[in-house]
Amino acid sequence: MTSRYAKLWAASALAAIGIAQAAYPEKTITMVIPFAAGGPTDTVGRLFAQSMSNTLKQQVIVENVGGAGGTLGAARVARSAPDGYTIFLHHIGQSTAPALYRKLSYDAVTDFEPIGLVADVPMTFVARKDFPAKDLKELLAYVKANKDKVTYANAGLGSASHLCGLLFMSALQTDLTTVPYKGTGPAMNDLLGGQVDFMCDQTTNTTGQIKGGKIKAYGVTTKTKVESLPNLPTLDSSGLPGFEVVVWHGLYAPKGTPKPIVDKLVQALQIAGRDATIKQRLDDLGTDPAAQNRMTPEALRSHLKAEIDKWGPVIKKAGVYAD
Template structure:
């Protein structure tokens, strides 16, 4: 009887401590893991959101870059992190493609994370080295098909947004091209600027400044509507490839089992960040915008992730592209 009583007291004390801890959340620095290198498009989105969330949470939100293997190394780390609300994770569309692209994953994209909310949909742009001969997208298509053995397409590695866009492009035009994978967007862009590769498709958060400065040739955007920050660029449908659409959505997650109170606080802070005038302006400068408030919720992200996994699985399987 005495042992049972002591166990009950200990349990009540532990529960009270956990409740008090939850009530005081957050009480220390929060780490936001980004599964790509610093300076890339996802890192840019993360740092803008983290800075604003720090203000509303009244605790510092630091960004830590854990790159490699198309974002799966960072994702695996978060899946194994303590579910206490002090490790969160910002990832892009790759969260939905990794389950099909990678033969072996040490985590489950659906069951090992707690969704917090969608963040933004980033358009992509088709760009080429500044001296590429095609003057518009129609000529680009003709040139690529006529020179498929010579043209080089750069991407930021398997599972990256630029890899996915290129895969869709080659499927859409029924033409296999020589792809040159890099370890990140930065190196790929550097070689494009230097003329070592011919063209690529990448997020506006990474290409807008290069387009506006005239350092690259821009041909089209991959969204249904033109992008306000790049109004001169036609959509892919306008340019001659009807139905080609891809936007790089970003979502915020926590490890499975993170207390609901922490998830709710983080979701509220995210929603506040996406209403922040500075964040909205910086997003606009980069050719994107925050999602609607009703999308910056755990429920919306959970549903979106499931639908995107279902959408990409057959496309990837048909292309026959896999990573170990």
């Protein structure tokens, strides 16, 4: 009798789980972004959150959990219930954290369920409006001559701007004074105010400032020019051959999130990727949504592992670690 009731209870529990998954979502979904509001990842996240809200018929709200190069937000999501009501948008930093941090409270690969790639974003090398160098050639010369005076801002250890700075200093074989922030939003504010000299930041955060003449731009980090900034040369062609950093963004859920829920999130992501308003807005910011065949769990899982293999040796060679 006991065995019979146990089987009935198990069957009832499984049926309840199935009903819950079929009804998902029944309440607000939180998209955790591990950087301060106003930064490039925040911009991308809010665009997609709005469209996904329409598809899922429930609001997708953004919660900014900044600090420690994105690892605080990642840890928060890794500990969250795998019920689809907490999702996580992160960029290339998800692949650099395993090499940058001696101790992580989570595993960047196994503690998350990939949903799909979201967007690839070029970066721009920019400086305060009154920075004396007129072009990249002059910038390189000025930085080498004033390495103890100039300041380089970044969004914190493990961020895309930090990684770009590491490559820049490696190319120049020059160490610079770096000023870390809890996101490129506050870093950009200080650049606009002249408190720091220069930084490397995503087009989603710099295009409007460049076009408005509020900061000085020296080049893009892609091998080809960016359509929204046609007069801006590539760093590769202007004095830093081989220099390339493209910031990809991925969407994740906590490990163990049921596949039917992940599938609904994938569908909502792909619909957002086809949204004409999002495409236009991203185009204005110098980027595009990921291709539909990359907005899948399989594509993000494969890309994340490849990027970990790519950047791990670069970071270890630079000798930069955090506890």
